[in-house]
Amino acid sequence: MAFSRTLEHESPSLVFTVHRKQPELVAPCKATPHEIKILSDIDSQAGLRAQIPIIQFYCSEPSMEGKDPVEIIRNAIAQALVFYYPLAGRLRERPDGKLMVDCNEEGVMFIEADADVTLDQFGDALEPPFPCFEELLHDVPGSEGVIDTPLLLIQVTRLKCGGFIFGLRFNHAMIDGVGIVTFMYTLSAFSHGAQDPPFTPIWRRELLTARDPPRVTCPHPEYDQLTDPNVTTLPTDLQQHSFFFGDSEVSTLRSLLPESLSSATTFQILTAFVWQCRTKALRFNPNDDVRMMCITDGRAKFNPPIPNSYYGNCLVLPAAVTTAGKLTEGTLGYPVGLIKEAIEKVDEEYIHSVADFMVTNGRPLFTTVRSCIVLDTTYAGFRGVDFGWGKALYGGLAKPGAGAFPAVNFHVPSQNEKGEEGILVLTCLPTQALKAFAKVMDEVLESNQTN
Missing domain, CATH: 3.30.559.10 (Chloramphenicol acetyltransferase-like domain)
Known part of the structure; x- marks a missing residue:
C-alpha cells in the first residue's frame, strides 16, 4: 500500500x-x-x-x-x-x-x-x-x-x-x-x-516504591533533561494518521535484516523503521541525539512475577539513543539492534533503579527533545472485551500522543478494508513532516518489495 x-x-x-x-x-x-x-x-x-x-x-x-x-x-x-x-x-x-x-x-x-x-x-x-x-x-x-x-x-x-x-x-x-x-x-x-x-x-x-536508601544503579537516558535552541515554539499544525502494516510490508522489512537479527520481533522492526523514517522526515541536525523510548511492561521481570491483576504502573521507558545522522544513513538493522538492546536490558534491578531515580531527581518528565515513545498493544486484548454484543470491531487506543506530548505512537491490531489482519501505527506529526514521513516509508518499501 x-x-x-x-x-x-x-x-x-x-x-x-x-x-x-x-x-x-x-x-x-x-x-x-x-x-x-x-x-x-x-x-x-x-x-x-x-x-x-x-x-x-x-x-x-x-x-x-x-x-x-x-x-x-x-x-x-x-x-x-x-x-x-x-x-x-x-x-x-x-x-x-x-x-x-x-x-x-x-x-x-x-x-x-x-x-x-x-x-x-x-x-x-x-x-x-x-x-x-x-x-x-x-x-x-x-x-x-x-x-x-x-x-x-x-x-x-x-x-x-x-x-x-x-x-x-x-x-x-x-x-x-x-x-x-x-x-x-x-x-x-x-x-x-x-x-x-x-x-x-x-x-x-x-x-x-523506591528503596531506602535509594540507589540508582543503571543509566537512564530516557530522563535526560535537554533543551533545543533550534525550537522556539511548538508546532501547532499537528496531524494524526494511522498507517496499516500487513504481512507484506512486515515481510519486506524483515528481508532487510541480517541473519544476526532474525530473532527481532515485528514490534522491534516496525519501531525501528518508523524511527528511521520519521527522523528523515523531521530533518534533524545529523549531529544531534535522537531517542526512541519503548514502553516495556515489567511484571514478568520480577521474581516472582507480578500478576497482570496488579493495576498500578509497572512500566519503564528504556531508550535507544543515537545521532540523527547515524540513524538515517545506516541500514534498518542498525536501529533494530539498538531497540532490541534497549528493551533486553530491562530487568527487576532496572525497574527498581527507575523508582530510585524518581525520588532522587524530583520525579522528572521523560526526555521530550527529538524523542518518540512507542507502545505495542497488539497482544493487549482490547478487541476481546465483550459486553454481550461480541468482540469489538475496533478496540484500543483512540489516538496517538499522551497528554501534551504528541510523539507517542501506538501499535494497534486491526483489519484493513480488505479484511486482512495487520498492525495500525498511530502517529502524530506536523502536516508537512507527516507527508514526508509517508513518502520516505513508500520509497523504502517499494524499492525492496518481495514477491
Missing part, C-alpha cells in the same frame, strides 16, 4: 450529532473501605500524569435485542468498583510530589449518549482519527486534570443500527494499560452476569 496515497485520498470526514445526557457519578454498589492509599514512585512520575483515551466499536447483536448497553455497562461499573474501589476515589499530592488516592467512594464519571449514525457510515476500515471523536468521549469541563478529579470517564453511545461505542478515559498515574485491560475484562464478566471478578485486583504499590 502506498502510504502517501492514503494521506492524499482521505475520505471527507463523517459528521453526525451526538445527544449526551448530563454526566453522572457511578459509585461502588456496596460499601467499600474509606482510606488513604499511597501510590508507587513509578506511578508518581511527571510523565504519567495524563489522561489516556480508549475506544471500542460494537455492532448490533440479535440475541441482545431489547437490552440496553448503557444500563448493562453502568451496572457492571458499579459492581466492578466494589473490587477496584480505589478507582472510585480521588488523587491527592503530598508536598514531596508523591501521589496518594483518597478512597472516598465518590465514583467514576459516566455519560449516556445517542448518535444519529450507523457503524456502516464509519467505513470498512475503522481506524483513528475517528470522526467527531470529542463527541464520542466528551472531556467534561473540569474533569481533565489529574489531581482531585474522577479517575475514569466512561461514555456509552448507542448507534442507530443497534450497535454502540464504548469510550473510556483513564488517569495514567493511577493505572497502566495492562491494568485497564483487566478492569475492562472485569466489566465484561459482570455484564454477562458474573458475581465475582475474573481476576483479584492487586494493589501492592510498595513493590514499585
